[in-house]
Amino acid sequence: MINLPQETSSPNLFGSSIESAEITDGTITTADIADNAITNTKLADNAVNTAEIADNAITNAKLADNAVNTAEIADDAITSAKISNATIVMADLASSTRALMLVM
Numbered sequence: 001m002i003n004l005p006q007e008t009s010s011p012n013l014f015g016s017s018i019e020s021a022e023i024t025d026g027t028i029t030t031a032d033i034a035d036n037a038i039t040n041t042k043l044a045d046n047a048v049n050t051a052e053i054a055d056n057a058i059t060n061a062k063l064a065d066n067a068v069n070t071a072e073i074a075d076d077a078i079t080s081a082k083i084s085n086a087t088i089v090m091a092d093l094a095s096s097t098r099a100l101m102l103v104m
Contacts, residue, residue: 090098 093101
């Protein structure tokens with residue numbers, strides 16, 4: 001039997017830190033990432049798309065002023081219940097609707 005000297009501590013094979021080149025691609029998983037470790041500055045432009053956003057996650061408070069314009073509103077999405085009283089003026093109505101109102 002051969003007696004080998006006992007190590008007093010485990011050697012660090014990677015030095016004082018682990019560099020990106022020492023990590024095999026595809027080996028970091030969600031479990032390896034600390035909560036709140038990925039910030040906006042670490043996300044690539046256009047990295048978050050509709051599929052990555054949870055349902056009902058975007059609220060009015062998270063929308064910038066004037067962020068929603070006509071192009072973002074679905075056809076027939078604005079109903080009478082969503083229009084404040086006294087906010088529609090004649091100029092907002094189609095000409096056929098204005099003509100009909102004048103006849104009445």
